[in-house]
Structures are given as structure tokens and as C-alpha cells.
Amino acid sequence: MLVKDVMRAPVLSVGPEWTLEDAYKLLLERGIRHLPVVAEGRLVGIITDRDIRLATSHLNPKGPCPGCTRVAEVMTQEVVTAHPLDPVEEAARVMRERKIGSLPVLEDGALVGIVTGIDLLDALLKLTGVTEPSGRLEVRLPDRVGELARLTGFLASRGVNIHSLLSYPEDGDFVRAVVRVNTLETHLLAEGLRQEGFEVIWPPKKPW
Amino acid sequence: MVIYRDEYRLYNFGPSHPFSPVRLEMLTSLLQALGVWREPLVPGEATREDVLSVHSERLVRRVEAASQGERVPDLEHYGLGTGDTPVFPGMDRAARILVGGTLEGARRILAGEKRVLQLGGGLHHAQYDRASGFCVYNDLSVAIRHLTRAGFRVAYLDIDVHHGDGVQWLHYEEKEVLTLSLHESGRYLFPGTGHVHEIGRGEGVGRKLNLPLEPFTEDESYLEVFEALVPWALSVFRPDVLVVQAGADAHFLDPLADLLLTTRAYARIFPLVLEYAEAYAGGRVLFTLGGGYSLDATVRVWALLYHVFHGLPLPERLPEGWLREWEARLGKPLTPTLHDPEAPYPEIPRRREIEKRNRLTLERLTELVRPHLVH
Numbered sequence: 001m002l003v004k005d006v007m008r009a010p011v012l013s014v015g016p017e018w019t020l021e022d023a024y025k026l027l028l029e030r031g032i033r034h035l036p037v038v039a040e041g042r043l044v045g046i047i048t049d050r051d052i053r054l055a056t057s058h059l060n061p062k063g064p065c066p067g068c069t070r071v072a073e074v075m076t077q078e079v080v081t082a083h084p085l086d087p088v089e090e091a092a093r094v095m096r097e098r099k100i101g102s103l104p105v106l107e108d109g110a111l112v113g114i115v116t117g118i119d120l121l122d123a124l125l126k127l128t129g130v131t132e133p134s135g136r137l138e139v140r141l142p143d144r145v146g147e148l149a150r151l152t153g154f155l156a157s158r159g160v161n162i163h164s165l166l167s168y169p170e171d172g173d174f175v176r177a178v179v180r181v182n183t184l185e186t187h188l189l190a191e192g193l194r195q196e197g198f199e200v201i202w203p204p205k206k207p208w
Numbered sequence: 209m210v211i212y213r214d215e216y217r218l219y220n221f222g223p224s225h226p227f228s229p230v231r232l233e234m235l236t237s238l239l240q241a242l243g244v245w246r247e248p249l250v251p252g253e254a255t256r257e258d259v260l261s262v263h264s265e266r267l268v269r270r271v272e273a274a275s276q277g278e279r280v281p282d283l284e285h286y287g288l289g290t291g292d293t294p295v296f297p298g299m300d301r302a303a304r305i306l307v308g309g310t311l312e313g314a315r316r317i318l319a320g321e322k323r324v325l326q327l328g329g330g331l332h333h334a335q336y337d338r339a340s341g342f343c344v345y346n347d348l349s350v351a352i353r354h355l356t357r358a359g360f361r362v363a364y365l366d367i368d369v370h371h372g373d374g375v376q377w378l379h380y381e382e383k384e385v386l387t388l389s390l391h392e393s394g395r396y397l398f399p400g401t402g403h404v405h406e407i408g409r410g411e412g413v414g415r416k417l418n419l420p421l422e423p424f425t426e427d428e429s430y431l432e433v434f435e436a437l438v439p440w441a442l443s444v445f446r447p448d449v450l451v452v453q454a455g456a457d458a459h460f461l462d463p464l465a466d467l468l469l470t471t472r473a474y475a476r477i478f479p480l481v482l483e484y485a486e487a488y489a490g491g492r493v494l495f496t497l498g499g500g501y502s503l504d505a506t507v508r509v510w511a512l513l514y515h516v517f518h519g520l521p522l523p524e525r526l527p528e529g530w531l532r533e534w535e536a537r538l539g540k541p542l543t544p545t546l547h548d549p550e551a552p553y554p555e556i557p558r559r560r561e562i563e564k565r566n567r568l569t570l571e572r573l574t575e576l577v578r579p580h581l582v583h
Contacts, residue, residue: 121421129384133287133333133340133373158373159291161284183292184341184370184398184464185226202396202464 003091004084006123007105007113013038016045016072019083022053023071034102036111037075043104043111045075046098081106082115092120130162136178138202139193143173151177154196158189209316209324210514211212211309212236212248216328218302223292226464226501232328234507234534239514243528244522246328247312250400252348254304258311262349262378264337268300275300287338297304303344306331310347313494314354317449320403322491323482327510329558330453330498333399334371341398342372348496349378352451354551356384363447363489364388365438367477368455368498369465371402375453376416386445390434391465393420394456405572407580409423413582417441419573420564424467429563433570434477440574442488444581452481455498456509460553464501468556470548474509478516504542512546522546575578 013036014023023035037045055074056064082091082103090110091103095117105113141147148167155162161182170176183189190200239245258270266286271281274288274295283289296302306329313324331343339345352362352375358445366372366389379385394400408416416441419437421430460468486494495513500506508526515522523546524541536541543549556562 130394130400133401134396136396136400163289180400182290185292186398187463187465207464208460 001123002084002132003030003088003090003103003105003125004113005085006088006119007082007084007115008119009042009113010135011036011104011111013111014047014071015039016070016075019067020052020069020071021066022072023047024049024056024066026120027052034114034116036104036114038111039073040199042104042109043081044080045077046071046079046102046104047075048101051075060118064105079104079163083107084112088120088123091115118152128166130180131181132162132182134163134180135183136180136187136202137189137193137200139177139179140199140201141167141175141177143169145177148177150194150196151179151198154193154198155179155181157190158192160189209321209329210246210517211250211251211313211316211324212327213250213309214303215305215307219306219328220300220302221296221342225294227274227499228503229582231419231500231503231506231510235327235510236515237534238507238511238526238530241527242285242511244515244518244566245522246518249312251305253301254307254311254345254347256304256351258354259307259345261353262336262346263334265368267337267339271303271339272300272378273315285338286336286338286512288344292341293339293344294483299344300371307345307347310351310494310496311354313496314351315408317492318358318360318422318496322487322493323410323517324494325514326496327514328497330368330455331374331497332366332368332453332455332498333370335374335377336455342499343374343453346374346378348375348453349449351383351494352379355449355451356382360448361383361445362386362449362451363442363445363459364451364453365481366390366453366455366498367458368534369455369458369467370398370455370499371400371418371420372453376406376418378403379412380408381410381412383415385412386415386417386441386447388417388441390417390421390430390437390463392423392425395420396423396466400445404569404576407577414577414582415445417573417577417581420569421467422565423436424468424558425566426468426556426559427470427476429566430467430469430473430558431476433561433566435480435575438480438572439484439488441577441581442484444583445488446583447489447496449492450481450485452495453498454478454495454513455562456500457496459500459502459505459509460548461502461505462500463497468553470552471505471508471512472503472547474512475516475522476512477548484520503538505548508543508546524574560580
């Protein structure tokens with residue numbers, strides 16, 4: 001999954017000469033939180049609803065003046081950006097490490113989109129979501145060559161189709177695999193997997 | 209009025225498949241042995257047109273072709289020819305016979321009948337464009353559509369342990385259909401949907417309700433949320449008829465799922481449903497069967513339904529002759545009483561936590577739909 005698959009485009013932007021009042025109106029009208037600032041076709045900054053609220057707060061020593069303050073005075077000038085072909089996980093890592101809420105997406109210097117935290121949550125939902133009627137198996141695999149292949153091979157031998165597969169590392173050299181399969185009979189599969197020596201977390205074995 | 213015909217048993221995916229016609233054979237023979245069986249109304253088969261009221265032409269064409277043994281290359285795309293829903297000769301007609309029974313139930317309701325028990329059907333996973341999870345044609349939705357086209361407002365109650373996804377999606381944008389499904393959470397169980405946030409779309413918003421329950425939910429917790437949710441939703445929506453999918457697979461013996469209901473919960477649920485129908489749906493109710501894959505438990509749950517439906521006193525022991533015959537045929541012991549024994553499974557250590565989580569799920573669902581759910 002790449003940034004171009006999750007980014008929003010086209011993207012709304014403002015000029016550095018806009019007043020904070022006008023920029024804030026645009027944010028409110030469109031229900032968004034981030035505005036790239038563009039001058040002469042180039043990205044020169046980014047301004048967020050938070051920047052504007054802080055700049056226009058009564059706690060601001062200079063006092064609030066949303067109609068007379070320019071975007072250029074408040075915007076962040078050193079903008080962290082992404083490229084459409086960046087992997088989504090890289091965008092997520094940059095946003096997490098810099099603790100920022102969005103990345104404007106640039107291609108050959110031109111602003112082509114924006115990716116925000118919400119878009120990354122959408123990506124997470126897509127990766128973990130249920131798009132086909134399916135049952136769920138959860139298996140704990142030793143973290144070594146061929147274990148996942150053994151699992152998927154078993155499912156293939158039972159004529160079961162895998163709709164999605166999610167895996168993540170666990171402490172102690174294990175990998176947790178969550179598999180969505182096109183069958184109601186996951187208990188039967190779990191029984192077969194246990195007979196083959198797999199550690200099946202879900203569905204559980206019933207003691208009665 | 210009870211609807212049934214022996215040809216329901218033609219809907220047969222083979223001897224090792226859990227959706228077994230043996231369930232109907234056992235059930236009817238048990239009711240006969242108990243001396244309570246009354247001659248049912250024998251329904252006709254649904255027509256192709258009836259099926260097309262909720263399914264796509266391209267799905268029906270494929271079911272027909274596969275029924276005749278034709279090779280269809282893209283069957284799997286339509287959910288057919290899979291391990292769960294394999295094809296068999298005559299499948300199209302067998303599925304239409306089940307649809308015919310439920311549809312006949314709807315027609316009888318429109319003709320003035322109050323209570324109908326269809327001893328078959330309940331194929332709630334079948335979708336517009338695909339078969340799914342043992343279900344080829346959606347008899348429930350064909351019946352519901354017949355009722356709404358006649359101007360009825362329909363409340364659909366699904367107590368099968370699996371989410372009633374097919375019925376929900378088929379009527380997702382309809383304001384005259386309330387769907388209400390209680391099931392083991394899709395986080396754990398097929399088909400994976402049925403979250404509280406699936407509340408309908410367009411005119412249907414607030415009229416599709418899902419109560420996903422924790423695995424190992426027991427009688428007490430199930431009844432607590434059932435009695436809080438169902439009468440509330442029905443009293444607000446005020447349907448003209450209640451359609452009930454009475455799957456028996458939330459029973460603790462069910463081999464496919466993880467809820468822990470006993471026959472005692474069902475002995476409470478079925479009379480409640482009749483009460484709710486009286487109070488909120490003009491007394492009109494159409495029951496179908498559904499899932500249920502422990503032969504022992506399923507047959508007892510549905511026999512219980514049959515007794516409650518007719519207002520008959522519940523028998524305690526099952527007839528000896530019937531037990532001997534079926535124990536010999538199945539090669540395993542059966543529960544000799546209609547009810548499960550007391551404390552039939554070990555205590556569940558997480559019980560309190562499960563109860564709390566189910567309560568919280570009910571709260572979330574109520575918060576989500578309350579602003580939308582109006583008459």
C-alpha cells in the first residue's frame with residue numbers, strides 16, 4: 001500500500017498572503033484541519049487549525065487579530081512531505097516520529113495530495129477489515145523459515161481460500177498470524193491444525 | 209399454522225456437511241413420537257421470479273447451470289462450489305422449495321394468519337449476488353420483500369449465532385425493514401460482520417441493529433441484553449409483522465460457534481418473542497429455522513419452539529423408542545430429556561467480564577441508533 005493509494009487529491013491550499021480569518025473559514029467550511037501554503041506553484045509552508053487557534057488566542061502576548069495577521073507569519077515553513085510512491089508505513093513512521101498530523105504529497109515539486117492521520121486509520125481499517133464473509137483463525141507460529149508456508153499449505157490442502165492474512169511479531173521468537181478464511185467451519189480447521197502440531201489461539205478447543 | 213414438506217430434505221450438501229437434512233428428519237420423527245405432530249401445510253416451490261425479487265439473474269443462472277451438472281468456470285466468484293456451499297444436482301429446485309415454504313408463510317400472514325412456523329429455511333447468509341455460508345437463496349428476504357411490497361412494515365429478528373448478513377445487506381437502505389441480529393461477535397465468528405456501527409444507509413439508517421456478543425456468553429447475559437434491546441426496538445419501530453430466524457446454533461453444544469446458551473434460555477426466548485409479537489406486531493409472527501449443527505441440541509431446541517408455538521406443555525423426557533432408534537443410527541448417546549442437564553459445562557471464569565462487555569455493547573448500539581430509530 002502506497003501513499004498514492006491513501007492520499008486525498010485534489011488538495012485545498014491557501015496563499016501566504018491570506019489572513020488567518022479567511023484560512024480558518026476555509027478549514028471550517030470543508031471540515032479539514034491542514035492547509036498547505038502555496039506561492040507561485042511551490043509549497044512554502046503548512047498551517048493547521050491548531051496554529052490558527054494558538055495565534056489568535058487571548059493568551060497570545062500580541063493579542064488576537066485574525067483579520068490582520070497573514071498566514072505567512074504563522075505557518076510552519078520547513079514542511080515535511082511525502083512522495084506518492086512512498087510506502088504507507090514510511091509515511092506513518094515519519095508522522096509518528098515528528099509528531100505531526102499530515103504530510104503534503106509532492107511530485108516533481110508540485111503539490112499533488114495530502115495524507116493525514118485519518119487516512120492512515122483508513123489504511124489500518126482496510127488492512128484489518130472484513131471485506132468478504134469469512135471466518136477467523138489465529139495461530140501462533142515459531143518465527144522460522146517455512147512455518148507460514150506450512151500453515152497456508154494446510155489451508156490450501158483443505159480447499160480453503162484465504163481472504164486476508166495479517167501477521168505480527170510476538171515476544172519469544174513467535175509470529176502471530178490472523179487469517180480470514182472462506183468458511184464457517186473454523187473449529188474443524190483448528191482441530192486439524194492442532195493435530196498437525198500448530199498452536200491455535202482461536203477458535204479455542206471446547207472442554208465439553 | 210405449521211409449514212413443512214418432506215422435500216425440504218432435498219437441500220443436502222452431502223453426508224459430512226453440517227447443514228444436514230437429518231435435522232428435519234429427527235425433528236419431525238421426535239414430534240411424531242411425542243404425539244404432538246399435526247399435519248402441516250405443504251407449500252409449493254418458489255418460482256424463478258420469486259427468487260429474482262432479491263437475487264441477481266446472473267447468480268440464479270449459475271445456480272441453475274450448476275444444478276444440472278454444467279461446468280461453470282466462475283462459480284466461486286458467486287460463492288458456489290466452495291467447501292461451505294458446494295453444488296449438488298437439483299440444488300436450484302431444492303433451494304426454491306425452501307424459499308417456497310417461507311414465502312407461503314408470508315402469503316398466509318397477508319391473508320390474515322397470525323402465527324406461522326416454517327420448519328425449514330432461514331438461509332440468512334445468501335446475498336444479492338452470491339451464495340454464502342450454506343445458503344443458496346435467501347428465503348427470508350424473499351418473504352420480507354413480499355410483505356413490504358404489500359405495504360407491511362417488517363421487523364426481522366435473527367437469533368442464529370452467526371450475523372444475519374444477507375438479510376441485513378439486502379434491506380440495508382430500506383426504511384420499512386428493521387433488522388435485529390444477536391450473534392457471536394464478528395471479531396471471532398463467520399461472517400465477520402454485524403458490528404454495532406452497521407446501522408443502515410440512506411432511508412434505512414437506524415433500522416439495522418446488531419448486537420455482537422462475546423464468545424462464551426451464557427443464558428443470563430444473553431437474556432439480559434435480549435430483553436433490554438428487542439422490546440425497545442420493536443416498540444419504537446412498530447412493525448406489522450415479526451419475521452424470526454430461529455437458528456439453534458447459539459447452544460453450548462454447537463460445534464461451529466462459541467456461545468453457551470442452554471435450552472432454558474430458548475424456553476424463555478420463544479415465549480418472549482410471541483409476547484413481543486402480540487404487544488408490538490399485531491400478533492403476527494413468522495418463524496423459520498436456521499443454523500444448528502449439534503443434532504442433539506438443535507432438534508431439542510426446535511422441538512421446544514414447536515411446543516411453545518402451539519402452547520403445549522413441555523415434555524420432560526424424550527420417548528425411549530425414538531432415543532434408541534436415533535442413538536443407534538447416529539452411533540452416539542443423545543440427551544434423554546428435552547432440557548439440558550443442570551450445569552452442563554464447566555464454570556466460565558470470565559463470566560462477569562463477559563456480562564459487562566455485552567452490556568457495554570448494548571449501550572453503544574443504543575446510543576448509535578436512538579437518534580435515528582423512529583416509527
